Amino acid sequence: MKFSELEKLCKGKIQQQANEAEIKELVTDTRNISIRAGLLFFAIEGINHDGHEFVTEAYEKGARCFVVEREVSLPDDANVLEVRQSLLALQMIARAHRLQFDYPVIGVTGSNGKTIVKEWLTQLLDYKYSIVKSPKSYNSQLGVPLSVWQMTAQHNLGIFEAGISERSEMERLERIIQPTLGIFTNIGEAHNAGFESLQQKADEKAKLFASCQKVIFSSEYPEIRRALEATVSEETELIAWSFEKLEGHQFKVLVGETELVLKLKFSDPASVENAIHCVVMLYVLGFGMDVIQSRVDTLNSVKMRLEMKQAVNRSYVIDDTYNNDLHGLEVALDFLHRQNQKKKKTVILSDLYQTGLSGEALYARIDDLMRNQQISRFIGVGMEISKARGLFHTKAEFYDSTDDFLSSDFSIQDEIVLVKGARDFQFERVVQKLEYKAHGTILEINMESLTNNLNYYRAKLRPEVKLMVMVKAFAYGGGNFEIANLLQFHKVDYLGVAYADEAVELRRGGIHIPIMVMNPSSDSFRLLKEYNLEPEIYSLDQLLDFMDFFEAEDHMPPIHIKLETGMNRLGFKANELKRLTEILTLNKKLKVRSVFSHLAGSEDPRHEDYTKQQAQKFESMSEEIFKVLWYKPLRHLCNTAGIDNYPNYHYDMVRLGIGLYGFDPVMDEEKKLSTVGTLKTHVSQVKAINKGETVGYGRLGFAQRDMKIATVPIGYADGYLRAFGNGVGKMNVGGKLVPTVGNICMDMTMLDVTDMEVRSGEEVVIFGENPSIHDLASWIHTIPYEILTNISQRVKRTYISG
């Protein structure tokens, strides 16, 4: 595609044209740009971010073609097209690109399972087809056109997913993907906000299939059938399936008149549904049952997201071992680039397949990416990549196979290692070697959910209101640097911690944004200065100590004054203000960065009057302070529930806490948040016991009948409180909630799995979607804050991200 063709295609107006450039790549985010020819940069206005502010950066990184919505100033050798809406232009370009190819394209939509179905179809079909697909879960108005743009003449099958959150979005995605075959995975409550009913949501999603030849869906969802019947063209064949579970792991699938019998290694309902969708698609594509079964036997569970795990020698590994296309590599490198915890970055990469580029062009491009992302060390594994060793300028080592690599004396220390390889390289063995082996319990933190939640609250703030995020108590249990790092990346204005030590750790981990320390003891004042931290000052005594400490110095750290307005915890009372303002007047070295207070009952409408009184006090007290200052410090009052309920009290900044982690004391708000933390473990052992036997310490678990007991490696030392014992707590095993039996031990818990098929090694969810932390909190009459912050540090944290 040529630059000048875009004018007509996008109904825009060329503002300046230096030459007739060939468009090779579309970019919307300067962080992903590596210097190469043919970049077309789209300046898109987002919620927190305006692409127009980055055009110069994009230019400096090599982009010479731009699509913008308003005038920008760029050097003469840039080509600039002005359009009404850059995102729309991107979509029109992708659509035009799509029209050049006439191989089959599978479109996937539905409430859940889109990414898994897409990845599984790829696993099943890639032995026969050269597949182009959406990387990760790129399924939005932005992700879809970028995915479709990757189609080339070398491919012969496309698989793209489409996700929507509002009405009218799907029509746009349909025009870009133009699927010839479709899978409508299911319909459920996920992301309900933009729709009035399930039916309306199904109707909207069905538009993806408006002119498909064939659409596959499960007859379990009447809404889907209704939606499809109302939407698709007359030529479209609707293929509904249903199934019956037989003995063992056998399933009988009915597709029209046809009966397919197959064996699946999965038994949870979601995996069964996803797998059957794929099986039916293979059947529709003309594969025989024996081939289908042998392909299905090779299915691996899909890691949906990038995972960052704690590794040996104070390192981290980013596990991306299931996927090896070029775009996926860029996404993973971008994720690696955002991690500031360690300076040293290593990439371990296998041969790449199906990129549509020749070997030389491909590996030169990879070297280019490595240099751009400042990778310290590159390790190539595979015959192809080893042949290309001459092309690499980054410090690099090469091995012909995974075995060769594993038997080398490779080691890691204080670094972040991205491990990314094609499936047949079995890089999970590499990850296993590097990862830190704690016992089997992990707290999985979903970084994408954190980001969603962050954006949810941001959208409630007036644009000029700053945001402080509280990461005290190990980021409410989630893990300090990793979360702070994400917040820094998303440009929050402040972090808040309880103690100076926590803040010091953050600074050492590469966090440079301002940090407020709420409880600075006098023996930590030195650290404040050394690490550029800002204390909360809540009493006259403390203020005097602080001033004494810095008496001999020219500068002291800026302070945040806490006012007592009704919480009756910490803070200056009204009658202390006179003395406080005297001190502020006399000591010009004291710099007040902010004045704040804390609400005692912002979540509860019964305390509305009290909250209003607190706010009035806060206003009048801060006025008194402002009177003696020649500058204006920030004012802030609201925590999570305050942000929701009291937009008038957002002042200059708000302090977001628990909401970020997916909980909101205001219930209606919580429904709109994403689940952040999942605590998981695996069954250590399953045993049968006879009626009359007892289980655990104190013999409290008494078998009223013959029972089957599963032991899991989590106990009160991990933060699973003793109160959960004797059936009070329940865990999720294979989709079912099962009660604890007997007392919780220090490191172990026993579960009742009588009448279930459970094997050792099977995954057990302690909390996540089901049961939720709320369930756990209500079982033992506490609040989510306590459940979260109780999880002990010995539980390994894993960070997953899209």
Ligand SMILES: *Cc1c(COP(=O)(O)O)cnc(C)c1O
């Ligand atoms: C913890 C804390 C917050 C955040 O409270 P949430 O209810 O978790 O949002 C805000 N301000 C102060 C002073 C805090 O200590």
